[in-house]
Amino acid sequence: MKRIVTIQDISCLGKCSLTVALPIISAMGVEAAIIPTAVLSTHTMFKNFTFKDLDDQIVPIANHWKNENLKFDGIYTGYLASSEQIKTVMGVIDMLKGDNTLVVVDPAMADNGKLYPAFDDAFPKAMAKLCGTADIVLPNITEACFMTDTEYKEDYDADYINALLKKLAAFGCKKVVLKGVNLDGKYGVLSYDCESGEIKSYFHEKLSRSFHGTGDIFASTFVGAVMRGMDMEESVKLAADYTVECIRKTIDSETPNWYGVDFEAVMGFLVNRLK
Numbered sequence: 001m002k003r004i005v006t007i008q009d010i011s012c013l014g015k016c017s018l019t020v021a022l023p024i025i026s027a028m029g030v031e032a033a034i035i036p037t038a039v040l041s042t043h044t045m046f047k048n049f050t051f052k053d054l055d056d057q058i059v060p061i062a063n064h065w066k067n068e069n070l071k072f073d074g075i076y077t078g079y080l081a082s083s084e085q086i087k088t089v090m091g092v093i094d095m096l097k098g099d100n101t102l103v104v105v106d107p108a109m110a111d112n113g114k115l116y117p118a119f120d121d122a123f124p125k126a127m128a129k130l131c132g133t134a135d136i137v138l139p140n141i142t143e144a145c146f147m148t149d150t151e152y153k154e155d156y157d158a159d160y161i162n163a164l165l166k167k168l169a170a171f172g173c174k175k176v177v178l179k180g181v182n183l184d185g186k187y188g189v190l191s192y193d194c195e196s197g198e199i200k201s202y203f204h205e206k207l208s209r210s211f212h213g214t215g216d217i218f219a220s221t222f223v224g225a226v227m228r229g230m231d232m233e234e235s236v237k238l239a240a241d242y243t244v245e246c247i248r249k250t251i252d253s254e255t256p257n258w259y260g261v262d263f264e265a266v267m268g269f270l271v272n273r274l275k
């Protein structure tokens with residue numbers, strides 16, 4: 001069985017980060033070890049959340065594993081709490097990474113043109129550095145804009161997107177998966193091979209509501225799929241299709257969108273799509 005470690009916070013309620021990554025990656029038949037980087041009562045879109053960073057635990061956990069000679073097929077990072085914590089996580093990736101470890105970075109920090117509330121203006125630059133060390137990065141358009149100092153636009157053309165992809169590639173990562181792209185009336189995900197410059201697109205249905213935590217659903221499914229031996233295109237397709245299915249299941253719910261999607265109810269869809 002493949003084993004990954006996912007490094008991100010645990011928001012105790014509000015379906016995102018580890019409460020999404022663990023069940024999804026496990027259901028896909030991949031072992032998910034975790035390094036929880038912070039504990040929050042809820043994610044940061046709720047009011048009055050509690051927050052405790054676990055900075056002082058991150059390196060000791062990695063040291064223990066290193067001493068036990070544990071190996072990881074993948075390392076997947078998500079929401080990280082501060083620029084300082086990003087530096088710590090970069091050190092841990094260096095420690096735990098073997099020759100065949102795939103590093104996937106989801107720069108979970110912004111959406112709809114805005115940084116999440118807990119971050120300062122220096123954060124995107126620190127995240128860009130982490131992205132530069134990754135095999136695959138999974139930004140949405142807002143995150144891509146913040147990291148590349150590009151003006152965020154809702155209306156754009158293919159030139160704008162191509163320029164964004166090139167600037168992301170210049171960080172040093174191998175592949176970029178850009179989410180939430182609207183081109184010529186079609187909506188979906190672009191995958192960019194930084195070496196060859198090849199772009200592949202996967203367009204899919206855009207539902208009428210959006211929910212918090214769907215970036216984490218996409219990233220977790222994508223990582224699980226790659227670990228299950230699917231290629232980039234198949235992995236992007238499964239991640240996008242499952243995310244759409246989660247939204248479809250939740251769309252009529254009266255629960256506010258920051259509570260996340262009912263991914264649990266459509267786990268069968270995901271598992272049935274595995275080979």
Ligand code: PXL
Binds near residue numbers: 215
């Ligand atoms: O889903 C991203 C996420 C993860 N963790 C925390 C968050 C957010 C988004 O706001 O606040 C703590």
